[in-house]
Amino acid sequence: MTAPASPPPAIDPAAIRSVIATDCGSTTTKAILIERTAAGEYRLTCRGEAPTTVEAPVEDVTRGVVNAVREIQELRGRQFLTDGSAAHPHGADGPAIIRPERDGVGTDLYISTSSAGGGLQMVVAGVVANMTAESATRAALGAGAIVMDALAVNDHRLPHEKIERIRALRPDMILMAGGTDGGTRKHVVAIAELLRAAQPRARLGGTFDLPVIFAGNTAVRADVEAILGGQVALQFVDNLRPTLELEHLAPARDAIHDVFMEHVMAQAPGYAKLMSWADAPIMPTPGAMGLIIKALADRDGVNVVGVDIGGATTDVFSVFDGVFNRTVSANLGMSYSVSNVLAEAGLPDIQRWVPFDLDAAELRDRIGNKMIRPTTIPETLEELKIEQAIAREALRLSFVQHKQFAVRLHGAQQARSIADAFAQGHSDSLVDMMTLDLLVGSGGVLSHAPRRAQSMLMMIDAFQVEGVTEIAVDSIFMMPHLGVLSTIHPAAATEVFEKDCLVRLGTCVAPVGAPHGGGPALTVELRHPDGSTTRETLAVGALKRVALAPDTYADAVLTPARGVDVGAGPGERVERRLRGGEVGLVFDARGRRPMGIPTERAARVAVSAEWSSALALYPS
Amino acid sequence: MGDAYTPGLTVTPRTTVRKARRLPLAGTVLRAVGDRVAATDVVARTELPGRVHLINLATALGALPDELAGKLAVQPGGALRKGEPLAVARTFFGLFEHVVRSPIDGTLESVSAVTGQAVLREPPVPVEVTAYVDGVVVELLAGEGVVVETEAALIQGIFGLAGEVQAPLVMVATAPDQPLDAGDLTAAHAGKIVVGGGRVTLAAMRRAIELGVAAVIGGGFAYQDVRELLGYDVGVAVTGTEKLGTTLVVTEGFGDIAMARGTFALLQQFDGQPASVCGATQIRAGVIRPEVVVPLTKAVAVADDVPPPGLSVGAPVRCIRAPHFGKLGTIAALPAPLHTMPSETKVRVVEVALADGETITVPRANVEVIER
Numbered sequence: 001m002t003a004p005a006s007p008p009p010a011i012d013p014a015a016i017r018s019v020i021a022t023d024c025g026s027t028t029t030k031a032i033l034i035e036r037t038a039a040g041e042y043r044l045t046c047r048g049e050a051p052t053t054v055e056a057p058v059e060d061v062t063r064g065v066v067n068a069v070r071e072i073q074e075l076r077g078r079q080f081l082t083d084g085s086a087a088h089p090h091g092a093d094g095p096a097i098i099r100p101e102r103d104g105v106g107t108d109l110y111i112s113t114s115s116a117g118g119g120l121q122m123v124v125a126g127v128v129a130n131m132t133a134e135s136a137t138r139a140a141l142g143a144g145a146i147v148m149d150a151l152a153v154n155d156h157r158l159p160h161e162k163i164e165r166i167r168a169l170r171p172d173m174i175l176m177a178g179g180t181d182g183g184t185r186k187h188v189v190a191i192a193e194l195l196r197a198a199q200p201r202a203r204l205g206g207t208f209d210l211p212v213i214f215a216g217n218t219a220v221r222a223d224v225e226a227i228l229g230g231q232v233a234l235q236f237v238d239n240l241r242p243t244l245e246l247e248h249l250a251p252a253r254d255a256i257h258d259v260f261m262e263h264v265m266a267q268a269p270g271y272a273k274l275m276s277w278a279d280a281p282i283m284p285t286p287g288a289m290g291l292i293i294k295a296l297a298d299r300d301g302v303n304v305v306g307v308d309i310g311g312a313t314t315d316v317f318s319v320f321d322g323v324f325n326r327t328v329s330a331n332l333g334m335s336y337s338v339s340n341v342l343a344e345a346g347l348p349d350i351q352r353w354v355p356f357d358l359d360a361a362e363l364r365d366r367i368g369n370k371m372i373r374p375t376t377i378p379e380t381l382e383e384l385k386i387e388q389a390i391a392r393e394a395l396r397l398s399f400v401q402h403k404q405f406a407v408r409l410h411g412a413q414q415a416r417s418i419a420d421a422f423a424q425g426h427s428d429s430l431v432d433m434m435t436l437d438l439l440v441g442s443g444g445v446l447s448h449a450p451r452r453a454q455s456m457l458m459m460i461d462a463f464q465v466e467g468v469t470e471i472a473v474d475s476i477f478m479m480p481h482l483g484v485l486s487t488i489h490p491a492a493a494t495e496v497f498e499k500d501c502l503v504r505l506g507t508c509v510a511p512v513g514a515p516h517g518g519g520p521a522l523t524v525e526l527r528h529p530d531g532s533t534t535r536e537t538l539a540v541g542a543l544k545r546v547a548l549a550p551d552t553y554a555d556a557v558l559t560p561a562r563g564v565d566v567g568a569g570p571g572e573r574v575e576r577r578l579r580g581g582e583v584g585l586v587f588d589a590r591g592r593r594p595m596g597i598p599t600e601r602a603a604r605v606a607v608s609a610e611w612s613s614a615l616a617l618y619p620s
Numbered sequence: 621m622g623d624a625y626t627p628g629l630t631v632t633p634r635t636t637v638r639k640a641r642r643l644p645l646a647g648t649v650l651r652a653v654g655d656r657v658a659a660t661d662v663v664a665r666t667e668l669p670g671r672v673h674l675i676n677l678a679t680a681l682g683a684l685p686d687e688l689a690g691k692l693a694v695q696p697g698g699a700l701r702k703g704e705p706l707a708v709a710r711t712f713f714g715l716f717e718h719v720v721r722s723p724i725d726g727t728l729e730s731v732s733a734v735t736g737q738a739v740l741r742e743p744p745v746p747v748e749v750t751a752y753v754d755g756v757v758v759e760l761l762a763g764e765g766v767v768v769e770t771e772a773a774l775i776q777g778i779f780g781l782a783g784e785v786q787a788p789l790v791m792v793a794t795a796p797d798q799p800l801d802a803g804d805l806t807a808a809h810a811g812k813i814v815v816g817g818g819r820v821t822l823a824a825m826r827r828a829i830e831l832g833v834a835a836v837i838g839g840g841f842a843y844q845d846v847r848e849l850l851g852y853d854v855g856v857a858v859t860g861t862e863k864l865g866t867t868l869v870v871t872e873g874f875g876d877i878a879m880a881r882g883t884f885a886l887l888q889q890f891d892g893q894p895a896s897v898c899g900a901t902q903i904r905a906g907v908i909r910p911e912v913v914v915p916l917t918k919a920v921a922v923a924d925d926v927p928p929p930g931l932s933v934g935a936p937v938r939c940i941r942a943p944h945f946g947k948l949g950t951i952a953a954l955p956a957p958l959h960t961m962p963s964e965t966k967v968r969v970v971e972v973a974l975a976d977g978e979t980i981t982v983p984r985a986n987v988e989v990i991e992r
Contacts, residue, residue: 340855
């Protein structure tokens with residue numbers, strides 16, 4: 001195994017007065033400044049951003065970092081950057097971040113995440129597609145990678161097709177699994193032989209050997225070494241599926257992080273310098289975000305879904321009953337991949353969310369122009385509505401993929417009763433929307449929506465939340481930054497997360513099913529924080545907003561009609577405390593599975609405008 | 621904001637263009653530093669590994685994988701001839717013979733004693749890289765290729781399709797907003813680089829392919845026509861490998877949009893001159909712009925007033941988002957405070973003075989500097 005990166009100097013959390021954290025995204029580099037106040041608490045005090053600079057003519061990621069930090073410097077009125085002159089201790093090689101903080105100049109800690117240049121791109125391989133190959137996929141995704149392909153002995157492709165595929169892909173690394181410990185040898189060797197025949201090459205750096213991590217049957221290591229040794233940079237870690245019943249992903253995930261730092265990052269433009277600046281290893285952005293989502297679910301003992309919709313990709317994270325899953329939809333995003341959202345969703349599915357009439361050819365041109373000018377932002381209200389319509393579909397499609405992937409372990413023995421055997425519609429998916437407690441959104445289109453209600457309805461529409469679900473957004477896209485910070489200074493990360501990062505939008509109550517015999521879907525009795533009570537009757541198709549301030553609660557009695565479920569079963573009453581937020585409470589009786597949206601154009605535009613009005617989404 | 625801005629497209633009458641011409645795999649470099657090369661000259665050559673064929677010999681012969689070594693007619697590393705024996709198994713005291721024959725000419729790479737899999741490889745495929753532009757070799761990339769340098773006019777487009785071509789430029793449009801339609805093209809345009817003004821219609825592109833036009837350059841192209849032309853959506857802007865027969869370079873964007881006047885005027889200067897054109901586009905990760913490179917054979921007039929660099933007052937910019945999409949002007953001011961746009965988005969803005977005297981306020985992210 002490759003030696004780990006040399007450890008950064010020990011950091012004393014108590015001595016940290018200020019932190020600059022950056023995320024080098026595919027489009028934008030986002031910087032935040034966290035400072036310790038006189039009262040001793042850590043708070044976000046400033047943010048800045050600038051285009052990411054991994055492309056010609058600049059081709060140095062640190063330029064984007066410096067530009068983003070310079071914005072903080074200007075806004076905060078404090079110096080954080082050297083002037084780049086030879087006279088300065090940091091040398092003449094352009095401006096650099098000054099550390100540690102002295103006399104109000106510089107910062108004590110600099111950390112960063114990165115998904116620039118397409119992020120971490122991997123190929124995984126295993127013996128059985130829905131067992132070891134699936135576990136390998138989970139390990140790679142959990143480490144923050146984009147999985148370009150998952151190869152398996154039984155993936156229904158002929159050997160030469162797999163070889164052609166491996167040759168065509170140029171991943172950053174390959175994770176190879178296969179076989180339980182002491183299990184199959186022959187099939188693992190067959191996968192190694194395929195890799196050897198394909199002579200895979202790395203994406204970046206024409207001369208260095210492609211890293212291959214073997215996390216399969218430990219008894220076959222000598223065979224794998226004999227076949228692949230000398231041709232690739234091979235390293236061995238513990239088997240990620242030592243038995244069928246056990247998935248042990250941490251060693252493979254750690255190895256991926258090490259290789260990412262040592263090989264992949266070192267090849268990307270400017271990253272050697274960036275790594276020399278950072279006080280902690282640079283993490284792939286989704287890996288850092290996963291850390292914070294999992295920590296949140298564990299701390300509060302709740303089921304959480306998190307989503308980060310970026311320019312190129314959309315990541316979905318879920319924790320149901322303590323089980324963490326992450327998926328990345330590599331070509332669903334709001335800028336570079338926006339045309340792919342159109343291609344995958346189709347024009348009608350995007351148009352259904354646009355609350356006005358728009359010529360199809362013009363809509364296509366606008367989407368195409370966003371793809372080729374990915375850093376532009378919606379200036380007019382019409383452009384904003386179009387982007388938010390596309391975002392709904394990007395989120396929806398990403399979540400569909402996530403639900404298909406976040407499943408129970410295949411191959412493990414399960415005790416099933418007679419009742420289970422006869423149960424209809426049994427699903428392997430761990431995602432149960434009726435038991436989801438909290439939905440958290442992140443990414444420019446959600447975090448920077450001009451009105452918070454826009455973010456809330458985008459998420460309700462895209463995820464089709466059911467029952468009672470709290471909804472929040474990352475205030476300014478800082479969850480990845482805090483994920484890295486949590487590895488060094490958990491207390492500061494938690495403090496900033498609660499006070500400055502997580503913006504509680506409110507709670508959505510969405511009944512599922514159709515009332516038997518017609519009539520209203522739901523009756524809601526609310527006891528407000530001031531002691532007053534109100535009673536609402538929600539007709540089928542209605543969408544209603546009730547103001548309820550952040551950090552306040554209303555006691556609700558939810559009485560669904562017969563055949564309608566709001567969490568306790570069809571027709572069963574639910575009593576819950578509902579949490580308020582910047583938007584408040586949203587009662588959504590538009591139906592689920594699927595939601596009732598008219599297909600006729602004029603009716604669709606009318607109903608869409610009605611929903612926009614109900615939540616005061618846009619200026620009139 | 622310091623020097624944070626969106627890098628724009630280069631449109632310049634004279635610049636030093638350096639093109640790295642790399643092989644996909646290490647190979648032989650055929651030219652030396654200082655060599656003058658023509659666009660079509662081969663500068664480096666290599667061989668890509670041949671296609672792989674797998675045969676499970678254990679299954680085919682009915683033998684165990686670890687018994688195969690004694691049954692091979694050709695040893696690993698040896699040459700294969702199509703139809704000739706690869707392995708032979710004899711049964712019943714040699715009375716019966718089971719022969720597996722090679723399906724290809726090539727080499728036997730390996731035979732696995734664990735899986736019984738034989739890896740057969742076809743002969744290598746030769747690959748050559750040309751100079752792409754007329755110029756001089758200024759750098760050797762050891763084992764990979766060369767860097768060719770030339771003084772040239774350079775026009776970067778925003779989106780393109782298909783790969784590299786070299787041919788003379790022919791102006792067809794007489795104004796930057798004149799669309800290019802099928803009727804504008806004739807057999808005389810075969811093998812030429814045709815320059816239109818505004819939108820290139822789908823019919824024009826199809827006609828160009830039919831006539832054997834080398835490349836088409838225009839201001840706009842409808843996004844839905846890309847699908848019509850290719851038969852699939854370009855979901856992520858990574859292009860250049862399309863086998864259209866005619867390369868397309870779009871200078872402004874998707875839709876019915878005129879070519880920037882400066883770009884059109886520059887192309888007019890080079891009517892009839894040989895140029896190198898490439899439609900390859902990659903917006904994400906290691907950006908590649910489609911381009912028109914016209915190596916200079918004579919002095920060209922270059923304006924003395926070099927605009928200030930980056931996003932600064934006086935810099936020429938192009939608006940790249942509705943409602944001002946396609947408008948050109950110069951930066952009049954860079955106000956520091958955040959500005960609330962009609963979408964209620966609060967952003968940093970730039971004031972742009974347009975040619976007609978109007979000044980508009982747009983988000984900084986929605987302009988790109990025209991690089992010279």
